[in-house]
Every structure is written in structure tokens, then in C-alpha cells.
Amino acid sequence: MANMNIQGVTSREKKNNNNRLKSYKICETMFLSSDDKWIVHSSDGMGWTDIAGLIVDSPDQSEFTYKANTSTIIALSMKSFVCDINSIEFSDQINVAKGAISIIPPGSEVFANTLGPTYKCKAYIKPNVFLEVSEEIYGRKFDYVDLLQRFGSADPVLSHLMYSFHHLLLDSQNDQFRNEYISRAIAAQVITKCAQANGTGKRMDVRIPLTSRQMSVINDFFASNLHGRFLLSELAGSIGLSRTVFFNRFAYTMRQTPNQYLQKMRVAQAQELLKTPDLSLVQVAHACGFSDQSHMARFFIRYVGMTPNRYRISMR
Numbered sequence: 460m461a462n463m464n465i466q467g468v469t470s471r472e473k474k475n476n477n478n479r480l481k482s483y484k485i486c487e488t489m490f491l492s493s494d495d496k497w498i499v500h501s502s503d504g505m506g507w508t509d510i511a512g513l514i515v516d517s518p519d520q521s522e523f524t525y526k527a528n529t530s531t532i533i534a535l536s537m538k539s540f541v542c543d544i545n546s547i548e549f550s551d552q553i554n555v556a557k558g559a560i561s562i563i564p565p566g567s568e569v570f571a572n573t574l575g576p577t578y579k580c581k582a583y584i585k586p587n588v589f590l591e592v593s594e595e596i597y598g599r600k601f602d603y604v605d606l607l608q609r610f611g612s613a614d615p616v617l618s619h620l621m622y623s624f625h626h627l628l629l630d631s632q633n634d635q636f637r638n639e640y641i642s643r644a645i646a647a648q649v650i651t652k653c654a655q656a657n658g659t660g661k662r663m664d665v666r667i668p669l670t671s672r673q674m675s676v677i678n679d680f681f682a683s684n685l686h687g688r689f690l691l692s693e694l695a696g697s698i699g700l701s702r703t704v705f706f707n708r709f710a711y712t713m714r715q716t717p718n719q720y721l722q723k724m725r726v727a728q729a730q731e732l733l734k735t736p737d738l739s740l741v742q743v744a745h746a747c748g749f750s751d752q753s754h755m756a757r758f759f760i761r762y763v764g765m766t767p768n769r770y771r772i773s774m775r
Contacts, residue, residue, distance in 0.1 A: 497515070497516060497517075498513055498514070498515055499514040499515065499516050500512075500513075500514040500628055500629060501513050501514070501628075502628060505638075507638045509584065509585050509587070509588050509638070509639060509642045510582055510583065510584050510585070510588070510638060510641070510642035510645075511530075511582070511583040512580070512581065512582055512583070512624060512627075512628045513579075513580070513581045513583075514578075514579070514580050514581075514625065514628060514629075515577075515578070515579050515580075515581065516577075516578050517573060517576060517577045517578075518576045519575075519576060520572070520573060520574055520575060521572075521573055521577075522570070522571070522572050522573075523570070523571040523572075523573065524568070524569070524570055524571075525563050525567070525568070525569040525570075525571065526567075526568050528565065528566070529565050529585070529586055530565060530583045530584055530585050530586065531562065531563065531564055531565060531583070531584050531586070531589065531606055531649070532561075532562070532563040532581060532582070532583055533560065533561070533562055533581070533582045533584065533617070533621065533645060533649065534560070534561040534562075534563075534579050534580070534581045534582075535558070535559075535560060535579060535580045535581075535618060535621035535622065535624075535625065536555045536556070536557060536558065536559045536560075536561070536577065536578075536579055536611070537557060537558075537578040537579060537580060537625075538557050538576065538577065538578045539554070539555060539556050539557045540555050540573050540574065540575045540576065540577050541553070541554055541555070541573075541574040541575060542555055542571050542572065542573045542574065542610075542611070543571065543572040543574070544569065544570075544571055544610050545569070545570045545571075546567060546568065546569040546570070546608065546718075547567075547568075547706075547716045547718065549608060549610060549718060550718050550722060551688070551750065551754075552750040552751070552754050553610055553611045553750075554611070555610075555611035556611065556613070558613075558615075558618045558622075559611040559612060559613060559618070560609060560611075560612050560613075560614045560617050560618055560621065561609055561610045561611060561612070562606065562607070562608060562609040562612075562649060562653060563608060564605075564606035564607070564608060565586060565606075567608060569608075580621055580622075580624065580625040580628070582621065582624055582642075582645060584642055584645065584646055586603075586604075588642050588643060588646045589604040589606070589646050589649070589650060589654070590603075590604060591643070592643050592646040592647050592650060593650055593654070595647075596647065596650060596651070604650060604654050605654065605701065605702065605703055606649065606653060606654050607653040607654070607690065607691070607692055607702065608691075609653055614648070614652060616648050617645065617648045617649065617652070620641065620644050620645050620648060621645070623641060624641050624645065627641055667708060667711075668708070668711065668712045669698075669708055669709060669712045673698045674712070676697055676698050677694065677697075677698065677709070680694050680697055681694075681720070681721050681724050682724070684748075685721075685724060685725055685728060685747055685748040686745070686746065686747070686748040691705070691706065691717060694717065705717075722758050722762070723762055725747045725748050725749065725755075725758065726747075726755075726758055726759055726762045726763060728746075728747045729743050729744070729746075729747045729749075729755060729759065729767060730763070730770065732746060732747065733767060733770060733771045733774065734771075734774055736771075740752045740755070740767055740768060743755070743767065744767075752767075755767060
């Protein structure tokens with residue numbers, strides 16, 4: 460019976476089956492539906508080769524783990540929500556507006572706890588697309604394209620492209636031409652806004668400690684940005700390094716990530732301010748760059764071993 464079924468497949472069906480074998484399937488993106496989040500629609504079976512797509516609905520508070528192995532994840536938020544984000548480069552609670560964009564580069568692992576219902580459209584784009592588009596934009600070949608993380612950013616052009624991608628996912632009259640066009644249009648916008656292209660190769664000896672002068676600049680930078688957000692590329696550029704090299708050298712020098720170092724500086728600042736009885740816990744939290752009192756308490760317990768209020772009492 461199996462042989463008869465194979466023989467009965469038409470040449471057109473064989474071609475479609477071959478396309479499916481080569482297509483970029485959702486199972487390769489490592490996203491799994493669960494009781495608190497499910498896949499509304501996906502590009503599985505559509506024969507796409509350079510990009511995969513998901514529409515994900517989560518009606519309640521839920522936890523997500525984004526693991527971008529080789530592809531870049533671009534997510535469009537289709538409703539507003541509040542989210543706790545934690546990665547090696549960024550840790551904070553953010554307000555994500557409808558139409559906001561998040562970008563998770565290859566090799567990243569991001570943990571997100573959404574504090575309410577979400578509805579998202581996600582695109583997973585293979586690295587070869589970024590290399591091809593970079594060559595078209597800059598007129599030369601690149602060994603890699605180093606992308607920067609973004610969470611809940613406003614980018615009207617990229618949002619418009621992702622809404623178009625959302626419609627393409629739902630369109631029953633799908634074709635490969637539109638799929639290739641939209642993947643490259645999205646990649647081009649990402650490259651022009653948050654990429655560091657490098658043609659000299661990615662390997663570089665990072666086992667070189669940062670100098671005392673560099674650490675002085677870093678400490679001054681962190682001290683002036685305790686209460687706000689900044690891009691890791693800005694900090695790296697302040698001492699003349701690329702984002703990737705800076706991150707690795709910082710981790711080698713300090714045995715912790717830049718974000719962990721910053722959070723410890725915020726906690727240390729909070730410890731000093733808690734000695735002032737006239738300041739409320741909310742005022743201390745905001746002065747040190749925490750989104751609220753509970754946000755400060757989480758890091759305080761992690762690094763000090765007690766709540767801010769208990770620490771204040773112990774200082775009396």
C-alpha cells in the first residue's frame with residue numbers, strides 16, 4: 460500500500476512535497492504552545508525557506524523563553540502589555556505598546572514574564588538573509604552581521620512591515636515571491652537600525668582585561684545612567700570597542716555581565732539612600748532606576764539577602 464501511494468503522487472505534488480522538506484518549519488524555532496499560550500496560525504506547510512512565522516495568543520499572564528539559535532526573532536506586539544524581561548544584556552520591567560517591536564538576535568536567550576494578555580506576530584529570519592541584504596546595502600561581503608537586542612521599541616517602518624507579514628501569514632493565496640520580498644524588507648530595516656556589520660571575522664581574543672581607564676569610563680557611564688535605559692553599543696563605543704568584544708571582555712574582567720554589574724550598582728545606591736529616613740521605598744526605587752518598589756525588592760533580595768525594608772530597619 461505504501462508503494463502504491465507513492466506511485467500515485469503527481470509530479471506537481473512531488474514538487475510541493477520537496478518544497479515542504481526544504482521549508483523553514485515552526486518546529487525549528489523551538490516555540491511550544493501550552494495551556495497559557497497557543498499558536499493561532501503558523502507558516503508550517505507554506506513552503507517558505509528563509510522565514511518562518513507565528514501568531515501567538517496568550518490570554519493571561521504567562522512566561523516565555525525566547526531562544527534564538529541561528530535565526531533572528533522579530534516580534535510585533537498587537538496589543539499593549541507590561542512585561543518583565545531578563546537576559547544577559549537587559550533586565551527590567553517595560554511597558555510594551557501596541558505596534559512595538561522586539562528583536563532577539565541569534566545566540567540570545569531571553570526570559571519574559573508578561574503581566575497580562577498578549578497577542579503577537581513573530582518572524583524568524585535565517586542568517587543568510589541578513590548577509591545577502593547587507594551585501595546589497597553596503598556593496599561588499601560580510602562574515603557576519605552583529606544584531607542588537609531590542610525590547611518594545613517604536614519603529615513605524617518595521618511595525619508596518621510586520622503588519623504586512625501578519626497579513627501574508629493569513630493569506631490563503633500565498634506565494635514564494637512575496638515571502639522572499641517581505642523577509643528581505645524586514646532584514647533591511649533591522650540592519651539599518653540595529654546592526655553592526657563586520658567583515659573582519661567574528662573571532663577575537665577577548666581574554667584581555669579591561670584597563671583601569673576603561674573601567675573608570677564604564678563606572679562613570681553606569682553611574683550617570685542608573686535611572687534610565689541605554690544601549691550596550693553606546694557603552695561599548697564609549698571605550699572604542701564593538702558590542703560583542705566589549706561584552707566578552709567585561710565578563711572576563713569582572714566575572715559577571717554588564718547588566719548584573721549595573722543591577723548591583725543600583726542596589727548599592729539604594730542601600731545608601733535607604734539610610735535617609737525621609738525617603739520612601741518608592742522614591743528610593745525610582746531614584747536608583749527600578750521601575751517600582753517590587754522591582755527593587757527582587758534584586759535587593761538577590762544581592763543583599765533581605766528586603767529593602769528589613770535592610771532599613773537593620774541600619775537603625
